[in-house]
């Protein structure tokens with residue numbers, strides 16, 4: 001389900017699984033770099049990706065990040081990209097205080113409405129549940145309820161769940177909660193897995209059947225790029241190429257290409273030579289960027 005309507009799995013094509021188009025990440029601290037709200041700039045940035053052959057982009061912006069479903073639908077129409085939009089709640093500092101007083105099933109019902117009817121009466125339907133986050137290195141009680149609500153919305157709608165967690169193996173705790181609720185692990189994407197840069201963590205996620213999302217791909221910091229490449233190589237050598245997803249997580253103005261950043265275009269236009277150095281074929285790159293996101297979004301394989 002994209003913001004402009006449903007498409008067939010074959011239409012997904014080259015896809016970025018974790019990006020943001022319009023958002024405001026101000027709940028942590030005030031910094032105008034962390035606000036993306038200019039449609040003209042977004043258009044220019046997204047067109048670099050579209051002109052390089054990009055077809056689909058999953059915008060994991062959801063509640064707490066000042067989602068703007070109408071603006072996302074407009075830019076999807078202008079760029080011709082398939083844009084899939086998130087639902088649910090981001091992480092605890094971004095939650096509306098009412099969540100502490102809302103039943104888990106009522107949180108789930110809100111997600112189900114966003115997925116089946118449209119977000120807040122805009123008619124724009126969400127197509128992914130997430131990113132559902134853990135703010136700390138553990139899952140807080142209210143974050144656990146949002147995850148359980150996400151699981152229930154998934155069971156009702158069949159839509160994939162994507163998580164957020166940083167600097168800790170918190171993705172495994174998130175998987176545990178989702179599996180307790182009966183979610184099929186192959187419909188779970190563990191976000192920011194590269195940020196806890198230990199192979200054992202990545203392999204454990206894959207062994208449990210979830211997707212390992214390396215969604216901070218960039219070429220500004222060579223240390224981080226080389227570390228990600230080594231971890232990608234190890235995942236593939238361990239036999240889990242099917243579970244690997246790559247994206248940029250563009251979420252600040254400094255990420256934009258017009259400001260000297262990697263933009264939405266690094267993976268499609270400049271990543272392959274680096275992957276070639278670690279022994280990947282063009283076919284494997286195609287698998288990671290076309291087949292894997294399609295399977296993650298649709299449950300196919």
Ligand SMILES: [Zn+2]
Nearest residue numbers: 018060131249
């Ligand atoms: Zn994100």
